[in-house]
Amino acid sequence: xxxxxxxxxxxxxxxxxxxxxxxxxxxxxxxxxxxxxxxxxxxxxxxxxxxxxxxxxxxxxxxxxxxxxxxxxxxxxxxxxxxxxxxxxxxxxxxxxxxxxxxxxxxxxxxxxxxxxxxxxxxxxxxxxxxxxxxxxxxxxxxxxxxxxxxxxxxxxxxxxxxxxxxxxxxxxxxxxxxxxxxxxxxxxxxxxxxxxxxxxxxxxxxxxxxxxxxxxxxxxxxxxxxxxxxxxxxxxxxxxxxx
Amino acid sequence: xxxxxxxxxxxxxxxxxxxxxxxxxxxxxxxxxxxxxxxxxxxxxxxxxxxxxxxxxxxxxxxxxxxxxxxxxxxxxxxxxxxxxxxxxxxxxxxxxxxxxxxxxxxxxxxxxxxxxxxxxxxxxxxxxxxxxxxxxxxxxxxxxxxxxxxxxxxxxxxxxxxxxxxxxxxxxxxxxxxxxxxxxxxxxxxxxxxxxxxxxxxxxxxxxxxxxxxxxxxxxxxxxxxxxxxxxxxxxxxxxxxx
Numbered sequence: 488x489x490x491x492x493x494x495x496x497x498x499x500x501x502x503x504x505x506x507x508x509x510x511x512x513x514x515x516x517x518x519x520x521x522x523x524x525x526x527x528x529x530x531x532x533x534x535x536x537x538x539x540x541x542x543x544x545x546x547x548x549x550x551x552x553x554x555x556x557x558x559x560x561x562x563x564x565x566x567x568x569x570x571x572x573x574x575x576x577x578x579x580x581x582x583x584x585x586x587x588x589x590x591x592x593x594x595x596x597x598x599x600x601x602x603x604x605x606x607x608x609x610x611x612x613x614x615x616x617x618x619x620x621x622x623x624x625x626x627x628x629x630x631x632x633x634x635x636x637x638x639x640x641x642x643x644x645x646x647x648x649x650x651x652x653x654x655x656x657x658x659x660x661x662x663x664x665x666x667x668x669x670x671x672x673x674x675x676x677x678x679x680x681x682x683x684x685x686x687x688x689x690x691x692x693x694x695x696x697x698x699x700x701x702x703x704x705x706x707x708x709x710x711x712x713x714x715x716x717x718x719x720x721x722x723x724x725x726x727x728x729x730x731x
Numbered sequence: 732x733x734x735x736x737x738x739x740x741x742x743x744x745x746x747x748x749x750x751x752x753x754x755x756x757x758x759x760x761x762x763x764x765x766x767x768x769x770x771x772x773x774x775x776x777x778x779x780x781x782x783x784x785x786x787x788x789x790x791x792x793x794x795x796x797x798x799x800x801x802x803x804x805x806x807x808x809x810x811x812x813x814x815x816x817x818x819x820x821x822x823x824x825x826x827x828x829x830x831x832x833x834x835x836x837x838x839x840x841x842x843x844x845x846x847x848x849x850x851x852x853x854x855x856x857x858x859x860x861x862x863x864x865x866x867x868x869x870x871x872x873x874x875x876x877x878x879x880x881x882x883x884x885x886x887x888x889x890x891x892x893x894x895x896x897x898x899x900x901x902x903x904x905x906x907x908x909x910x911x912x913x914x915x916x917x918x919x920x921x922x923x924x925x926x927x928x929x930x931x932x933x934x935x936x937x938x939x940x941x942x943x944x945x946x947x948x949x950x951x952x953x954x955x956x957x958x959x960x961x962x963x964x965x966x967x968x969x970x971x972x973x974x975x
Contacts, residue, residue: 609742
């Protein structure tokens with residue numbers, strides 16, 4: 488039995504996230520369908536994380552076990568021949584038996600994109616939010632730095648998740664700007680439900696002066712979701728990198 | 732009466748090009764509808780060029796005459812408030828009475844994008860063509876250089892156009908590559924019907940060895956459409972810059 492690690496890239500616009508569910512099209516489902524086409528077996532791939540409805544992935548990893556005999560490179564072609572245009576397998580490797588796409592993940596990087604301009608960018612309608620007013624990047628970066636380190640991020644977690652620990656380590660969190668496009672990058676050993684989107688919503692409140700840039704520490708310590716900002720829209724969020 | 736010059740950006744995926752026509756949605760039509768909303772007059776804007784169905788514009792210019800009293804900046808907001816998400820007015824200026832968006836255009840730049848990779852890029856499905864095999868950029872650039880200058884480009888013009896002259900001046904034509912994305916840029920004083928797409932199709936034939944890289948001169952001189960390559964798909968073409 489081979490343990491096969493796939494790397495994907497997908498446009499999440501038309502999907503209800505990664506995780507399979509009834510009455511909705513998900514990335515896990517269309518990938519399982521493609522795997523069934525080439526292996527003739529019903530096999531559910533294990534993802535590195537769940538992504539929400541509308542969230543995209545520049546890089547997403549998953550693994551599945553199969554006795555398929557095709558070489559790795561041929562698996563890429565065979566799966567891509569059976570996947571819709573918006574989900575693409577970019578790499579395939581046969582890995583150790585005990586490799587697990589979720590548990591073995593050392594860190595993930597997400598990016599969140601904001602078109603900061605009086606006018607919209609029609610090409611980024613499904614891939615960024617539009618923010619009409621000037622953004623105070625310096626204040627947002629001052630605030631974002633306070634996220635770095637190991638903290639209980641309950642204040643940045645949507646109600647309804649049931650994880651064992653709400654402690655996560657953030658390695659890096661930073662806004663950068665190129666022309667009209669502001670990109671927030673955040674890397675951590677893991678993320679709670681909606682955590683990146685709540686962080687972005689909080690940082691936009693910092694830019695607007697609704698939350699003081701010095702207050703992120705206190706919001707973390709409060710462990711109270713009500714003290715953080717709103718959950719920013721999903722469509723601008725990309726899982727950007729997965730490290731093992 | 733003011734003469735108003737608008738600069739647009741649009742995603743052409745959902746449009747049958749710029750030019751108004753019956754039974755099809757065009758950019759000119761949705762813009763005319765928005766102009767009517769704010770001026771209460773039926774006014775047809777004059778475009779800098781026609782773009783084909785599915786072709787995009789990072790920059791497109793058009794002008795219209797109206798006695799509207801709104802300041803230029805307010806016209807941008809008012810029009811954007813009445814346009815669909817995929818057509819955006821990025822600038823507005825009141826110009827001389829005799830300014831004409833098409834006749835006064837000194838040069839235009841188009842770009843054409845090619846994902847040159849064994850796997851597709853799901854995010855560029857409507858904005859680039861996918862080319863699975865290695866591209867010979869050096870040969871294509873050697874061929875493209877022969878386009879520069881003033882020539883009769885009949886060989887690179889689709890049948891069915893009725894222009895007075897088929898002579899055009901090309902200032903620059905070059906392929907560049909960044910990671911998997913190959914971009915062809917071409918600037919000229921004007922372009923014949925499907926000219927850029929036929930040039931790209933011809934350059935792909937050069938890369939494949941189906942047309943010799945030295946033969947572009949002869950193809951131009953032949954004035955025979957049959958000697959050039961096929962017309963490349965519309966979705967990867969962008970009007971990128973318009974100079975007055």
